Structures are given as C-alpha cells and as structure tokens.
Amino acid sequence: MLVTHPFHPLVGRQLRVCRAVRRSGGLVFICTAGDGVTVTLPQEWTDRGPAPGRNRLAIDGLGALSALVDALMSRGVEARGGGSS
Template identity: 70%
Template sequence: MIVTHPFHPWSGRRVQVCRTVRRSGNLVFVCTAGDGMTVTLPQAWTDRAPVAGENRLAMEGLCALSALVNALVSRCGEPSRGGTS
C-alpha cells in the first residue's frame, strides 16, 4: 500500500499492512515500512481510498428522480390557500 496524504512524513512511501481495524466506523490500517516503525493510517490517506465521487448519483438517475417528483407534484394539484374551501 502507498501513503498518499501529501503532508504525512511517509507520503509516497510503500508500506506493509500488518492488520486492518475499524475505529469510529472508519477503516484504518496498522502498517510498517520495514524499519521497525509502525503507523496507523486512515484509509483516506492511502491508495486504497475510495475514488472521489464513486458513490455519487449518475446524471440519468437524477433526471429520472426529477421526472418522478414532477409527476407526483402535478398529481397533487395546487395546494389550497387558507384552509378549507
């Protein structure tokens, strides 16, 4: 695994993952660089981080959702003003 965080002292360095753990719901790696030192790295600071935007909705899905909302709103008609009519 490679450390990618630009301000980490091991940035760009290949490290060996000793184990993975979850802390506060986030994946972290306990790593060594072969010199006996270990470090715990959040997944976001490594080349194993999810690709940015990977979990975003696709344009097609957003368009379909917009069409559905518009259809539902048009079925309801305009809301009455001032209570009962």
C-alpha cells in the same frame, strides 16, 4: 499499500499492511514502515481509500463545518449568559 496523503511524512512510500481495524466508523491500516516502525493510517490517506474529489472543499463538508461552527457559537453565547455586547 501506498501513502497518498499530501502532508504525511511518508507520502509516496509503499508500506506493508499488518492488519486492518475498524475505528470510529472508519477503516485504519496498521502498517510497518521498516526498521520496526509501526504506522496507523486511515484508509482515506492511502491508495486503498476513495479517490479524492477535484476540489478539496466539498459542499457536504462545508455544510457540516458551517453547522458545527453555528452550534459551537450558540453554546459560547449561552455559556456567557446570552445577548450581544
């Protein structure tokens, strides 16, 4: 399997897959990188994952991020007693 995540230290290296495991709703691969080193990689960080989109920031992801920020901001306001300064 090829590591494709651009910021992973093993990017471009072929690894031997020992097994695949479902974790947190996604597939991860447990691989050997040589010299007894074991690496766990999400499927999306390999050539076995879906092809990356043209743009790194997809509309769906930005929408989910916006909703998360809004939820966190409203929790912070509630925790401080509400209202604006």
